[in-house]
Amino acid sequence: MIDGTDKTKNKDKENFYEYTKKESYQQEKVENENMEIEKELYTEHNKEYDIEHDIVVIGAGPAGMAAAISAFDNNVKDVVIIEREEKPGGILKQCIHNGFGLHKLGRELTGPEYAAYYEKMVNERNIKIYCGTMVIDITKNKIITVQNKDGIFKIKAKALILAMGCRERSRGALNIPGTRPSGIFSAGTAQKLINCKGYSVGKKVVILGSGDIGLIMARRLSLEGAKVEAVCEIMPYSVGLKRNITQCLKDFNIPLYLSTTVAEIHGSGRLEGVTIAKVDENRNIIEETKKYIPCDTLLLSVGLIPENELTKNAGISIDNFTNGAIVDENRQTEQSGIFACGNVLQVHDLVDYVSDEAEIAGKGAADYVLNKLNGQIIIKTVPGNGVRYVLPQRINLIYEYNKNREDYKREISLFFRVTKPFGKIKYTVKLGDKVLNTAIRLKASPGEMEKITIKANDLEKISNKDEKITVNLEELS
Amino acid sequence: MERELTCIICPRGCNLNVEVNYNDGSNKNKYNNGYSKNYTIIVKGNNCPKGEQYAIDECINPKRTVTSSMRVSNRKDTMVSVKTEKNIDKDKMFKTMEYVRNTRVCAPVKIGEVIIKNIFGTNIIATENID
Ligand SMILES: Cc1cc2nc3c(=O)[nH]c(=O)nc-3n(C[C@H](O)[C@H](O)[C@H](O)COP(=O)(O)OP(=O)(O)OC[C@H]3O[C@@H](n4cnc5c(N)ncnc54)[C@H](O)[C@@H]3O)c2cc1C
Numbered sequence: 001m002i003d004g005t006d007k008t009k010n011k012d013k014e015n016f017y018e019y020t021k022k023e024s025y026q027q028e029k030v031e032n033e034n035m036e037i038e039k040e041l042y043t044e045h046n047k048e049y050d051i052e053h054d055i056v057v058i059g060a061g062p063a064g065m066a067a068a069i070s071a072f073d074n075n076v077k078d079v080v081i082i083e084r085e086e087k088p089g090g091i092l093k094q095c096i097h098n099g100f101g102l103h104k105l106g107r108e109l110t111g112p113e114y115a116a117y118y119e120k121m122v123n124e125r126n127i128k129i130y131c132g133t134m135v136i137d138i139t140k141n142k143i144i145t146v147q148n149k150d151g152i153f154k155i156k157a158k159a160l161i162l163a164m165g166c167r168e169r170s171r172g173a174l175n176i177p178g179t180r181p182s183g184i185f186s187a188g189t190a191q192k193l194i195n196c197k198g199y200s201v202g203k204k205v206v207i208l209g210s211g212d213i214g215l216i217m218a219r220r221l222s223l224e225g226a227k228v229e230a231v232c233e234i235m236p237y238s239v240g241l242k243r244n245i246t247q248c249l250k251d252f253n254i255p256l257y258l259s260t261t262v263a264e265i266h267g268s269g270r271l272e273g274v275t276i277a278k279v280d281e282n283r284n285i286i287e288e289t290k291k292y293i294p295c296d297t298l299l300l301s302v303g304l305i306p307e308n309e310l311t312k313n314a315g316i317s318i319d320n321f322t323n324g325a326i327v328d329e330n331r332q333t334e335q336s337g338i339f340a341c342g343n344v345l346q347v348h349d350l351v352d353y354v355s356d357e358a359e360i361a362g363k364g365a366a367d368y369v370l371n372k373l374n375g376q377i378i379i380k381t382v383p384g385n386g387v388r389y390v391l392p393q394r395i396n397l398i399y400e401y402n403k404n405r406e407d408y409k410r411e412i413s414l415f416f417r418v419t420k421p422f423g424k425i426k427y428t429v430k431l432g433d434k435v436l437n438t439a440i441r442l443k444a445s446p447g448e449m450e451k452i453t454i455k456a457n458d459l460e461k462i463s464n465k466d467e468k469i470t471v472n473l474e475e476l477s
Numbered sequence: 478m479e480r481e482l483t484c485i486i487c488p489r490g491c492n493l494n495v496e497v498n499y500n501d502g503s504n505k506n507k508y509n510n511g512y513s514k515n516y517t518i519i520v521k522g523n524n525c526p527k528g529e530q531y532a533i534d535e536c537i538n539p540k541r542t543v544t545s546s547m548r549v550s551n552r553k554d555t556m557v558s559v560k561t562e563k564n565i566d567k568d569k570m571f572k573t574m575e576y577v578r579n580t581r582v583c584a585p586v587k588i589g590e591v592i593i594k595n596i597f598g599t600n601i602i603a604t605e606n607i608d
Pocket residue numbers: 058059060061062063064082083084085088089090091092095097098099100101133134135136163164165166188191212213216307310341342343344347348349350351352354
């Protein structure tokens with residue numbers, strides 16, 4: 001049984017007493033040692049849930065931990081985190097390389113160090129993390145079904161924060177022709193096997209996909225003594241950070257082939273080699289460019305998908321571009337009281353921004369519990385020319401501004417990604433025809449999240465409720 | 478001599494243009510090990526002072542942080558993540574890895590604990606707690 005805090009336990013106990021009185025239950029039975037068991041039997045059969053908490057966070061990765069801390073610091077003290085793995089930290093546990101926390105903490109940490117920093121803050125606040133406990137269902141009424149070694153339980157939350165992270169796309173989603181030998185791993189799985197289990201995955205390696213995980217793994221495998229023969233990228237550019245191309249590929253003389261994919265897989269039993277080939281603009285393989293590379297290992301680093309099965313169960317709409325929930329500026333989904341942050345909302349490349357986003361969601365959830373969220377008008381944000389998506393997808397405006405001056409002056413950050421690499425560009429944010437803000441950048445890449453802020457009081461003058469906020473990109477020469 | 482580098486100090490990844498001039502007018506390809514001051518280095522394209530320092534180091538004596546993980550001998554299937562406390566010379570990366578590979582630690586281990594002392598001018602420290 002999940003242990004509630006003492007407070008909630010007593011609450012349940014009181015409910016139970018009420019019930020027994022009403023039904024003229026045998027009072028002595030209640031007071032004997034078996035009371036807890038009785039309570040469980042009773043709750044399981046007659047009530048919608050076993051335990052209550054103000055805020056429940058799903059996932060103890062960097063997003064979940066930062067959200068819980070922020071909710072706590074914004075005056076809701078009854079916060080718990082549910083985590084399916086045995087330790088908190090999420091994906092950071094396997095990201096043993098450095099490059100975390102430069103923006104947020106001003107120093108460069110490894111993944112486990114960044115996670116430990118947040119875990120410490122969680123512990124200092126006595127926020128309980130239930131590890132080894134998996135959430136198997138959530139409802140729009142914020143009732144969460146969890147399962148652990150003791151069984152299945154239901155928890156009722158006043159507000160719920162989704163921070164389940166993302167998972168990797170698999171080869172199935174890719175359909176590479178050829179045999180199905182062993183030696184093919186997703187990059188994240190290989191990362192976990194090598195870094196956390198100490199396994200060696202192979203000696204001669206080809207990596208498909210030049211996102212950061214693929215690049216980091218190229219370096220890791222090289223340092224472990226493997227030979228990385230090639231990194232292939234189907235796009236004409238890499239979405240990985242430039243620093244990673246330098247320190248992970250150039251440092252080890254690993255070739256990066258752009259507009260190139262793995263066309264065929266060879267080998268029975270163990271992988272023996274792959275055929276790589278160039279692709280045209282429509283991503284069709286150019287036959288004449290086919291080339292065979294002998295290798296015993298193929299790593300697939302072909303993208304991440306937010307883990308949103310639970311979100312969909314609760315009837316929350318998903319954005320087709322982010323593959324995460326549609327949220328407002330407090331990171332509240334369309335179901336009131338359910339919030340989302342981190343990789344489950346949009347795939348982030350920098351953990352620092354995950355923590356920032358989680359702080360917004362944590363504060364939002366706390367404000368919701370304290371009845372401080374009272375938006376009335378919803379304005380949609382839409383991606384314009386050259387922009388793939390904008391998050392938040394909607395903004396809640398408070399109708400009577402003078403009631404809450406602090407809110408009136410607030411700034412709202414819009415996060416977005418561009419559709420392809422650009423040189424010098426100008427971003428313009430507009431409400432209908434009115435320009436809200438502009439920004440100039442020397443370059444932009446789809447691999448790097450962009451941010452631009454607008455002022456809430458600028459939105460007050462909205463004349464037509466159907467007006468939308470657009471983020472546009474204009475190329476400058 | 479000019480070199481194009483990408484700064485790896487922060488995710489911004491500025492393109493750096495580095496011009497190395499030797500005072501004797503020669504265009505040597507090989508840099509003397511940083512201690513004699515018979516050259517000047519001009520860095521362009523950096524968005525902050527760290528970029529300049531990086532470019533100079535990269536031309537004279539490139540350094541990197543090495544991160545890895547090490548087997549914990551008294552815990553089943555357990556590794557502890559580690560890193561070099563300070564950056565080490567780039568050409569010592571593989572040697573460092575070898576030391577790491579051949580070392581076992583005993584739990585408990587605390588974050589920041591020194592695991593290998595004095596290796597190429599720095600220490601290998603744990604980056605994870607193992608109870
Ligand atoms: C390989 C890799 C390398 C990266 N490198 C860098 C880098 O160098 N620098 C940088 O700044 N960022 C980097 N990032 C990005 C950054 O680390 C991630 O964006 C960030 O960790 C995401 O945090 P999260 O909390 O949203 O998700 P996660 O860390 O994935 O956490 C989600 C947690 O939710 C739990 N969970 C999921 N479903 C359930 C359920 N049903 N019930 C209970 N628990 C559940 C999971 O077990 C997990 O612990 C990297 C990411 C990856 C994958």
